[in-house]
Amino acid sequence: xxxxxxxxxxxxxxxxxxxxxxxxxxxxxxxxxxxxxxxxxxxxxxxxxxxxxxxxxxxxxxxxxxxxxxxxxxxxxxxxxxxxxxxxxxxxxxxxxxxxxxxxxxxxxxxxxxxxxxxxxxxxxxxxxxxxxxxxxxxxxxxxxxxxxxxxxxxxxxxxxxxxxxxxxxxxxxxxxxxxxxxxxxxxxxxxxxxxxxxxxxxxxxxxxxxxxxxxxxxxxxxxxxxxxxxxxxxxxxxxxxxxxxxxxxxxxxxxxxxxxxxxxxxxxxxxxxxxxxxxxxxxxxxxxxxxxxxxxxxxxxxxxxxxxxxxxxxxxxxxx
Numbered sequence: 001x002x003x004x005x006x007x008x009x010x011x012x013x014x015x016x017x018x019x020x021x022x023x024x025x026x027x028x029x030x031x032x033x034x035x036x037x038x039x040x041x042x043x044x045x046x047x048x049x050x051x052x053x054x055x056x057x058x059x060x061x062x063x064x065x066x067x068x069x070x071x072x073x074x075x076x077x078x079x080x081x082x083x084x085x086x087x088x089x090x091x092x093x094x095x096x097x098x099x100x101x102x103x104x105x106x107x108x109x110x111x112x113x114x115x116x117x118x119x120x121x122x123x124x125x126x127x128x129x130x131x132x133x134x135x136x137x138x139x140x141x142x143x144x145x146x147x148x149x150x151x152x153x154x155x156x157x158x159x160x161x162x163x164x165x166x167x168x169x170x171x172x173x174x175x176x177x178x179x180x181x182x183x184x185x186x187x188x189x190x191x192x193x194x195x196x197x198x199x200x201x202x203x204x205x206x207x208x209x210x211x212x213x214x215x216x217x218x219x220x221x222x223x224x225x226x227x228x229x230x231x232x233x234x235x236x237x238x239x240x241x242x243x244x245x246x247x248x249x250x251x252x253x254x255x256x257x258x259x260x261x262x263x264x265x266x267x268x269x270x271x272x273x274x275x276x277x278x279x280x281x282x283x284x285x286x287x288x289x290x291x292x293x294x295x296x297x298x299x300x301x302x303x304x305x306x307x308x309x310x311x312x313x314x315x316x317x318x319x320x321x
Contacts, residue, residue: 003175005318006133006145007065007092008083017092018064020314023179023208023233023262024285026051026068026082026093029075029270031104040272044081047268048088051081054267054285055089061289065092065314067262069179071148072128072137073099073106075270079142097132098148098167099125101183102159105150111159121159125166133174146177146318153184156194164191168198177204177317179231185213192225202227204320206260209234214242216249223255229317233262235292236283244292248299256305260313261288 004011027047058066070077079095086093099105114121132144147167151160171178178200180191188207195205202225210219211234219230232247250259265285269276293306 003319005094006143006176007086008079008095008142009086009092012092014315014318017311017314017318019062019310020065020067020260021058021063021262021285022067022206022231022260022314022317023069023264024066025070025076025264025266026085027076027078027268027270028070028266031074031100031106033075033271036271040270042078042270044078044084047078047081047270048084051085051267052088055085055091058285059089059091061286063091063285065094066285067094067096067146067179069096069148069181069264071096071098071100071105071150072132076268077137079137079140083142094145095137095142096146096148096179097129097137097144099150099163101150101152101181102157103152103183107159122162122166122169125163126169129167129170130173133170133176146179147171148179148181150181151183151187151191153182154186156187156190161194164194165198168195168200171200171204175320177206177320179206180208182207182209182212185215185218188218188222188230189225192222192228195228196225201320204317205229206231206317209264210246211235211239211243214240214246216246219246219250219255223250223258229258229260229313231260231262233260234264235261235288236263236265237281237287238279238283244295247292248296248301251296251301251305251309252299256301256308257313259309260317261292261309263287 082093113119136143149167206229208231210230210232263285
């Protein structure tokens with residue numbers, strides 16, 4: 001049977017993903033944002049107006065699919081909003097299940113459930129991921145299409161290792177793919193080692209936030225392990241020129257079939273309004289097209305290679321080949 005990938009409007013063939021941005025956030029807020037709900041209540045209608053404009057903009061650039069990488073334990077993961085936006089924009093949206101790093105995610109809750117109420121941490125996590133992939137998110141019937149796992153820096157905590165273990169179990173059961181979040185520029189190889197130890201399929205794993213490092217050796221050390229994709233998924237004005245040069249160099253060296261690009265852009269922040277630092281002003285999911293792709297083409301990267309990164313790599317990633 002042909003493999004499919006689950007979007008918020010239903011399953012599609014990986015062949016129909018088209019140009020894909022592998023790590024974006026439609027709406028987002030850090031854990032604890034709901035404490036301000038009395039002062040800054042969430043409005044789905046307001047979020048839809050803002051985010052629909054962003055999706056229409058990226059669609060004009062040729063984007064056909066985005067992965068919303070918002071985990072279960074942060075604010076902003078609204079599956080009904082994602083479905084409405086996908087229908088109105090015509091852009092495929094793949095929602096995520098999974099959890100944020102121990103330092104900023106739901107670790108306190110799950111560890112309390114384990115230590116004080118006698119629950120099995122790994123089994124609880126497995127059940128969460130499996131339910132959101134197979135049944136739906138928060139009773140909506142809208143299903144996640146991949147798992148996101150995360151670690152802090154410089155190592156992987158016992159709690160985070162339990163999240164990885166549950167994610168790999170569910171990925172094997174369901175045939176879905178996994179993307180990762182890394183805090184610093186050291187933990188990517190450790191994530192790979194843990195996935196290998198757990199028996200995961202590297203062809204279904206993207207180690208994220210490679211832009212955190214300015215050292216091409218960091219990426220090359222991970223590319224030595226076969227199968228894994230590397231996500232340079234924080235392409236934005238905060239990137240250093242060295243990080244941009246790393247992407248170009250890896251592609252010209254022949255690693256384009258192992259790389260995926262995205263922005264880690266937040267289309268709309270939730271919670272009380274505020275003013276972001278000026279350097280965030282141009283963090284928009286068109287940065288790749290305005291800055292990185294012209295730089296790649298100037299270095300001799302072909303249109304076919306660029307299509308491979310945005311179209312063929314996501315297709316193979318979701319097929320697991």
